[in-house]
Amino acid sequence: MTSSRPARAGLAHHLRDALDHDLLDPALGATEPLDHRDELEALAIILGLHTGPVDRVRHWLAHQHHPVVASLKSRLEARFLVRVDHATATLPVVAGGAVTAMRQTARATMLPDIYRWVANDAGRGELVEFLSLEGGPDASFDDLVALCQVGLSGRPKLVLADNYWDEMGRGSADGVHTTLHDRMVVSLGITSASLSEQPISGLERMVLNDVLATNRSLQPELVGALGLLELQAGPRCRQVVDGLHRLGADEDALAFYREHAHADPRHGKVWLDGAVAELARDPWWSTGIIRGARWRAAVNQRFFDDMATHFGVERSLQAA
Numbered sequence: 501m502t503s504s505r506p507a508r509a510g511l512a513h514h515l516r517d518a519l520d521h522d523l524l525d526p527a528l529g530a531t532e533p534l535d536h537r538d539e540l541e542a543l544a545i546i547l548g549l550h551t552g553p554v555d556r557v558r559h560w561l562a563h564q565h566h567p568v569v570a571s572l573k574s575r576l577e578a579r580f581l582v583r584v585d586h587a588t589a590t591l592p593v594v595a596g597g598a599v600t601a602m603r604q605t606a607r608a609t610m611l612p613d614i615y616r617w618v619a620n621d622a623g624r625g626e627l628v629e630f631l632s633l634e635g636g637p638d639a640s641f642d643d644l645v646a647l648c649q650v651g652l653s654g655r656p657k658l659v660l661a662d663n664y665w666d667e668m669g670r671g672s673a674d675g676v677h678t679t680l681h682d683r684m685v686v687s688l689g690i691t692s693a694s695l696s697e698q699p700i701s702g703l704e705r706m707v708l709n710d711v712l713a714t715n716r717s718l719q720p721e722l723v724g725a726l727g728l729l730e731l732q733a734g735p736r737c738r739q740v741v742d743g744l745h746r747l748g749a750d751e752d753a754l755a756f757y758r759e760h761a762h763a764d765p766r767h768g769k770v771w772l773d774g775a776v777a778e779l780a781r782d783p784w785w786s787t788g789i790i791r792g793a794r795w796r797a798a799v800n801q802r803f804f805d806d807m808a809t810h811f812g813v814e815r816s817l818q819a820a
């Protein structure tokens with residue numbers, strides 16, 4: 501699954517070319533993607549202008565708000581969100597307020613089979629390939645929390661600030677989660693998957709948070725999506741820790757997942773009790789928070805189902 505696909509002259513290709521050569525023709529804004537993959541890759545490129553590592557995209561940044569880029573962004577995002585919303589139809593129905601609905605959603609989709617395979621069956625090469633695509637509960641989580649707190653006040657602001665400070669290792673350089681992530685990547689020899697190496701479900705999962713983080717109208721959905729991530733990361737990371745132990749991984753490989761196995765159940769609880777409970781007194785927040793959590797659960801479900809098929813997980817668990 502991580503083998504590169506041949507480059508195609510679709511929308512993503514033309515967009516990269518236009519950004520490289522400062523030639524954003526209005527016709528590009530009306531160009532149709534070749535297919536779903538091309539659409540997601542083009543959207544990921546545009547979102548990278550807003551949230552990607554600055555040194556990787558700095559030559560394109562003057563075009564961040566170019567009208568052609570902006571019109572493509574809103575068109576591709578609208579289509580993407582319709583698809584994601586349809587995908588929530590496969591999730592169990594939830595009832596009650598935002599806190600209850602988020603707990604129900606988290607519980608119903610807590611531990612996909614792929615994580616039990618990670619703990620008990622995956623070979624070292626398979627585990628490294630899975631983690632390269634899954635990306636851990638981090639990648640850009642600190643930036644997402646920072647964007648999520650813009651314009652909040654009171655307790656929700658403090659909850660997100662405290663979460664961010666944990667991401668920063670509470671001021672200790674060695675404890676910064678990105679540093680722990682980098683150590684894990686080196687120790688296991690993980691290579692981050694390029695856009696063309698990601699399965700479509702992986703691209704959807706990657707793109708969702710950035711779509712929410714770059715649209716203020718979707719700030720409640722971002723609170724819901726990040727909250728769900730925190731609520732589910734603990735048990736999933738524990739399975740990864742078990743798998744790494746089983747395969748004799750070293751401390752550098754273990755520290756990142758162990759930290760999240762330990763901290764995220766607390767993060768999830770505080771996010772719900774401190775931020776969601778207070779914000780959700782307002783129906784605009786409540787509705788959006790529930791929707792965002794379900795969007796996140798839906799894209800996760802598609803990705804983990806794809807991973808299970810790719811690694812033959814149902815077969816291996818049935819044979820066990």
Ligand SMILES: [Fe+2]
Pocket residue numbers: 637638641667677760
């Ligand atoms: Fe983290």
Ligand SMILES: [Fe+2]
Pocket residue numbers: 730763764767
């Ligand atoms: Fe966390």
